[in-house]
Amino acid sequence: MIIDAHTHTFPPAIADKVVASLQQKAQSKAYTAGTDTALQQSMKEAAIDISLLLPVMTNPGQVEKLNDIALQKNEQSQSTGIVSLGGMHPDYENYAAELKRIASRGIPGIKLHPAYQNTDLDDMRYLRIIEKAAELELAVVIHAGLDIGIMHHNFASVAHIKTILSTIHPDKFVLAHMGGWKDWDSVEAELCGENVYFDTSFSLVAYVPPEGVFVPEQKRQMLQKEQFERIVKKHGAEKILFGSDSPWSHQAESVKQIKELNFSEEALKNILYKNAKKLFSL
Ligand SMILES: [Zn+2]
Numbered sequence: 452m453i454i455d456a457h458t459h460t461f462p463p464a465i466a467d468k469v470v471a472s473l474q475q476k477a478q479s480k481a482y483t484a485g486t487d488t489a490l491q492q493s494m495k496e497a498a499i500d501i502s503l504l505l506p507v508m509t510n511p512g513q514v515e516k517l518n519d520i521a522l523q524k525n526e527q528s529q530s531t532g533i534v535s536l537g538g539m540h541p542d543y544e545n546y547a548a549e550l551k552r553i554a555s556r557g558i559p560g561i562k563l564h565p566a567y568q569n570t571d572l573d574d575m576r577y578l579r580i581i582e583k584a585a586e587l588e589l590a591v592v593i594h595a596g597l598d599i600g601i602m603h604h605n606f607a608s609v610a611h612i613k614t615i616l617s618t619i620h621p622d623k624f625v626l627a628h629m630g631g632w633k634d635w636d637s638v639e640a641e642l643c644g645e646n647v648y649f650d651t652s653f654s655l656v657a658y659v660p661p662e663g664v665f666v667p668e669q670k671r672q673m674l675q676k677e678q679f680e681r682i683v684k685k686h687g688a689e690k691i692l693f694g695s696d697s698p699w700s701h702q703a704e705s706v707k708q709i710k711e712l713n714f715s716e717e718a719l720k721n722i723l724y725k726n727a728k729k730l731f732s733l
Pocket residue numbers: 457458459505652696
């Protein structure tokens with residue numbers, strides 16, 4: 452079994468436009484058309500059984516609508532293999548009631564994206580959301596570290612993350628992109644061993660710009676294989692979740708890369724599905 456704990460899709464009517472604009476903003480190539488149908492095709496090619504969708508809410512007005520879409524998708528999960536998390540925006544006022552609503556309807560967690568939500572992770576508005584989510588036993592997945600499209604400020608740095616861990620002590624806390632995108636030295640030094648999950652999305656893969664776009668070598672530099680293995684060993688394979696960040700990387704290629712690393716069979720099973728199955732009750 453394989454579970455991809457980090458994927459994105461967009462409504463069919465606007466997927467083309469959204470993928471094109473995000474490709475431009477992130478200067479990163481998309482590997483699917485960005486729809487659920489395209490994701491299902493990709494899952495088939497990669498032998499992935501379940502993909503977890505992480506919706507990103509860029510304004511408070513989207514919260515209920517996107518959570519409703521997530522709930523609808525989850526009614527079809529048995530046949531599609533697609534399970535959606537919900538989301539929250541720091542400026543959404545009735546966060547406690549909305550989190551309660553989605554938790555009561557079986558959503559296993561929420562995604563927060565500090566860079567796209569223009570708010571530092573240690574902001575009071577996030578602290579209260581994460582605290583409420585922990586109380587409701589919702590997992591919280593954070594876009595950790597820099598964002599490829601917003602390189603001037605780190606909205607979810609290791610210091611911010613440590614504040615959350617030491618004040619709220621959440622049990623189901625996931626840091627995407629191996630603890631912090633482009634922040635891997637600090638992750639290795641300061642976060643390994645903490646009670647937090649890392650997902651492997653968009654860390655080990657090659658960073659491929661869309662055709663015709665030049666991206667300097669420094670920006671294209673991703674997590675090196677040796678450091679990836681060191682972080683996993685130091686942190687513990689029971690706290691690592693396989694994620695591809697599809698459409699921003701190729702699912703089959705991402706699975707292959709993880710399988711080629713120097714991990715025991717048990718560690719590999721933990722990373723590829725066991726940890727996610729347990730954490731998100733899949
Ligand atoms: Zn992502």
